[in-house]
Amino acid sequence: MAQNQRPRSxxxxxxxxxxxxxxxxxxxxxxVVILVSVLNSxxxxxxxxxxxxxxxxxxxxxxxxxxxxxxxxALLNSLVFVAVVTVVxxxxxxxxxxxxxxxxxxxxxxxxxxxxxxxxxEIALFLIEDFSIPIDCITFMVVLFNFAVVGVLxxxxxxxxxxxTQGYLVIIGMLVAYWFTLLPEWTTxxxxxxxxxxxxxxxxxxxxxxxxxVELAISRDEDIPAxxxxxxxxxxxxTGSMGGVAQRRVWRGRREENLNDDxxxxxxxxxxxxxxxxxxxxxxxxxxxxxxxxxNTLDNATLVRAEEARVPERDAELSAPxxxxxxxxxxxxxxxxxxxxxxxxxxxxxxxxxxxxxGLGDFIFYSVLVGRAAMYDFMTVYACYLAIIAGLxxxxxxxxxYQKALPALPVSIALxxxxxxxxxxxxEVFVVECSLNLLMF
Amino acid sequence: MTVAAGIGYALLTLGPSLSxxxxxxxxxxxxxxxxxxxxxxxxxxxxVLAGVWRGFLPLKSTSWWPYGxxxxxxxxxQEGLRVLFWKVYKRLEDILDAFADKVSxxxxxxxxxxxxxxxxxxxxxxxxxxxxxxxxxxxxxxxATFFVDRCSxxxxxxxxxxxSLAFVTIHTFSMVIAFNGYxxxxxxxxxxxxxxxxxxxxxxxxxxxxxxxxxxxxxxxxIAILTLIHCGKMVWRRLIENRGEIGSSQ
Numbered sequence: 001m002a003q004n005q006r007p008r009s010x011x012x013x014x015x016x017x018x019x020x021x022x023x024x025x026x027x028x029x030x031x032v033v034i035l036v037s038v039l040n041s042x043x044x045x046x047x048x049x050x051x052x053x054x055x056x057x058x059x060x061x062x063x064x065x066x067x068x069x070x071x072x073x074a075l076l077n078s079l080v081f082v083a084v085v086t087v088v089x090x091x092x093x094x095x096x097x098x099x100x101x102x103x104x105x106x107x108x109x110x111x112x113x114x115x116x117x118x119x120x121x122e123i124a125l126f127l128i129e130d131f132s133i134p135i136d137c138i139t140f141m142v143v144l145f146n147f148a149v150v151g152v153l154x155x156x157x158x159x160x161x162x163x164x165t166q167g168y169l170v171i172i173g174m175l176v177a178y179w180f181t182l183l184p185e186w187t188t189x190x191x192x193x194x195x196x197x198x199x200x201x202x203x204x205x206x207x208x209x210x211x212x213x214v215e216l217a218i219s220r221d222e223d224i225p226a227x228x229x230x231x232x233x234x235x236x237x238x239t240g241s242m243g244g245v246a247q248r249r250v251w252r253g254r255r256e257e258n259l260n261d262d263x264x265x266x267x268x269x270x271x272x273x274x275x276x277x278x279x280x281x282x283x284x285x286x287x288x289x290x291x292x293x294x295x296n297t298l299d300n301a302t303l304v305r306a307e308e309a310r311v312p313e314r315d316a317e318l319s320a321p322x323x324x325x326x327x328x329x330x331x332x333x334x335x336x337x338x339x340x341x342x343x344x345x346x347x348x349x350x351x352x353x354x355x356x357x358x359g360l361g362d363f364i365f366y367s368v369l370v371g372r373a374a375m376y377d378f379m380t381v382y383a384c385y386l387a388i389i390a391g392l393x394x395x396x397x398x399x400x401x402y403q404k405a406l407p408a409l410p411v412s413i414a415l416x417x418x419x420x421x422x423x424x425x426x427x428e429v430f431v432v433e434c435s436l437n438l439l440m441f
Numbered sequence: 442m443t444v445a446a447g448i449g450y451a452l453l454t455l456g457p458s459l460s461x462x463x464x465x466x467x468x469x470x471x472x473x474x475x476x477x478x479x480x481x482x483x484x485x486x487x488x489v490l491a492g493v494w495r496g497f498l499p500l501k502s503t504s505w506w507p508y509g510x511x512x513x514x515x516x517x518x519q520e521g522l523r524v525l526f527w528k529v530y531k532r533l534e535d536i537l538d539a540f541a542d543k544v545s546x547x548x549x550x551x552x553x554x555x556x557x558x559x560x561x562x563x564x565x566x567x568x569x570x571x572x573x574x575x576x577x578x579x580x581x582x583x584x585a586t587f588f589v590d591r592c593s594x595x596x597x598x599x600x601x602x603x604x605s606l607a608f609v610t611i612h613t614f615s616m617v618i619a620f621n622g623y624x625x626x627x628x629x630x631x632x633x634x635x636x637x638x639x640x641x642x643x644x645x646x647x648x649x650x651x652x653x654x655x656x657x658x659x660x661x662x663x664i665a666i667l668t669l670i671h672c673g674k675m676v677w678r679r680l681i682e683n684r685g686e687i688g689s690s691q
Contacts, residue, residue, distance in 0.1 A: 007546065007547050008546065009541070009546065009547060009549060009550055009553050010537065010540065010541045010544065010546050010549075011469050011471050011472070011537075011549065011553045011556070011557075012469060013469075013470070014469075014470065014471040014537075014540075015470040015471040015473075015474050016470040018470065018474060019470040019473055019474070022477075037579075377576070377580060378575070378576050378579040378580065379572065379576035382484075382571050382572065382575075382576065383484060383488075386477065386480055386481045386484055387481075389477055389481075390477075390478070390481050393474070393477075393478075419484075419488075422488050422491075422492070423488065426488060426491040426492050426495050427487060427488050427491045427572070429491070429495065429498055429499075430487070430490065430491035430494055430495065430498060431487070431491070431572055431573060431576070432577070433498050433499055433500070434511075434573070435573050435574075435577055435601060436589065436597075437508065437591075437648065437649070438589065438591065438592065438600060438601070438604065438645060438648035438654060438657075439508055439511075439512060439645050439646065439648065440569070440573050440604055440605070440608055440642070440645050441512050441515045441516050441519070441608075441638070441641070441642035441645070
């Protein structure tokens with residue numbers, strides 16, 4: 001009577017895409033928290049005084065100013081920063097409009113190299129100092145150079161193993177986020193809020209630079225050259241069906257009326273869960289299955305290679321479903337003496353294979369928030385982590401609902417800042433009081 | 442305390458949860474999302490309670506009845522929130538069943554529902570452990586350790602970790618009992634959970650007496666074991682009934 005072949009319930013694989021985007025975000029936040037707590041265990045004021053950047057050009061915070069002065073100074077800093085970012089984004093839109101894609105790609109490669117090489121190198125130096133790791137200059141230079149070069153290649157050549165690419169993107173996010181946490185406290189918080197508001201405006205207003213960029217890219221069917229994290233698409237084998245047919249699950253996109261050339265691109269994925277390929281009653285999923293027919297009998301690992309091999313000839317197709325690549329672009333300033341720019345994306349969209357794409361800017365600012373919370377106490381870290389993940393979940397739900405470009409920063413940053421304040425001023429006193437008296441419930 | 446001791450205390454309180462997570466929850470992405478949302482919900486409950494009681498803290502530590510009131514109100518609020526959680530879960534179950542129909546898969550099995558309840562309870566337990574125990578550990582790394590007057594034989598962190606472990610167990614399995622009670626309309630189960638929670642909370646009041654932790658900790662573990670046994674019996678009964686139903690309907 002025992003059922004050997006119980007049909008699989010939906011609980012087996014529901015929500016997998018969300019987990020695949022939450023995991024790297026969590027890893028990035030975790031690593032930034034570790035870095036912050038390891039490197040800042042001595043006084044933080046000494047290190048923050050040495051960071052001179054665009055973000056502190058208007059006002060340098062000293063601990064002797066009053067709260068109101070600090071707030072005004074931070075506001076000034078943030079306004080300057082947001083203004084610079086806006087100008088740079090408009091320049092980016094202009095360059096994209098003039099089809100200087102080559103230049104943009106080169107510039108992105110250069111900025112990734114700078115981040116990995118110089119920022120990564122400086123952080124490695126901090127770590128070496130703190131832990132007295134015995135390593136000589138030449139080995140260090142060789143290792144660092146190789147690390148940076150492989151990183152640049154991983155991010156821009158799609159022939160790399162997807163895990164390496166994703167790993168390097170997370171590392172880039174982590175490095176930039178750590179540098180942002182070195183800013184003074186008030187400046188960091190006001191900057192986060194200002195950037196969240198800017199993101200909201202830039203993506204949703206008709207005159208916003210990011211919206212212009214996305215619309216340009218869509219109208220031209222081109223890929224925006226930027227740093228974006230793409231979660232691996234969900235595909236699994238149903239062992240019950242014959243031949244190990246791989247089923248695909250992609251997010252649903254409403255069919256756009258003005259699409260006429262994407263019949264076999266995965267532009268409009270359908271949120272289906274095909275039990276059998278035979279019983280596939282959803283005809284519009286057949287387009288998806290067709291283009292992936294050669295991957296049907298492969299498992300995950302080989303699917304990755306198959307996808308990579310198909311990339312060259314599917315370049316046009318990959319760029320075509322930009323209909324679903326709704327992304328926002330936000331060039332970020334690096335906290336360097338050389339204030340070079342790097343082009344990183346923010347915002348959430350759907351990838352060509354239906355996987356969720358999250359801009360690297362989002363990784364960075366989530367991690368900045370959590371890193372800053374770590375500088376106060378770990379209770380705030382846990383609270384802010386949960387708030388950010390909740391915000392990300394809400395944004396993903398809105399993405400599934402509205403099917404258009406959405407800024408990923410505002411909801412998460414708002415919840416994160418709110419929970420930070422609530423935890424710091426309310427929860428901590430309460431919990432410490434209860435705990436010290438060994439009262440728990 | 443040293444890093445090794447700190448990690449030891451953290452594993453003491455979260456070890457069983459971690460193994461539960463690794464073996465049951467991590468295999469199904471939906472359950473991971475349930476754990477995260479449940480943890481968030483209980484964090485919000487703690488923040489609301491902290492907001493309400495903030496004006497009264499720090500309480501005078503001489504008399505115990507303000508603390509009793511604090512615990513009573515907190516437990517009452519959390520149990521009310523549990524009912525709300527159940528209602529949200531019911532709606533979610535309907536949505537999931539509708540979705541299952543759309544993709545021609547079977548509705549949620551009984552084991553699925555119990556796993557979701559377990560994930561919800563694990564979220565509650567993890568929230569308790571993280572905020573009451575772990576968050577005090579991490580700032581305290583260093584050469585010395587800390588003892589409380591009232592329980593001066595073992596370090597404060599160890600006491601806190603042990604108590605947290607009991608509470609994690611109670612919370613995790615109470616949720617399974619509660620959801621089951623609401624689903625079946627079983628009054629015994631529905632009352633069991635709030636009563637157990639209240640008794641456990643009040644048991645920690647015993648810690649006010651000097652040396653009180655000698656009594657309260659075994660008491661708490663007794664309650665935890667009671668919860669475990671009750672949950673085990675209930676789950677076993679339901680699974681047997683379910684298998685009987687499936688067998689008879691085939």
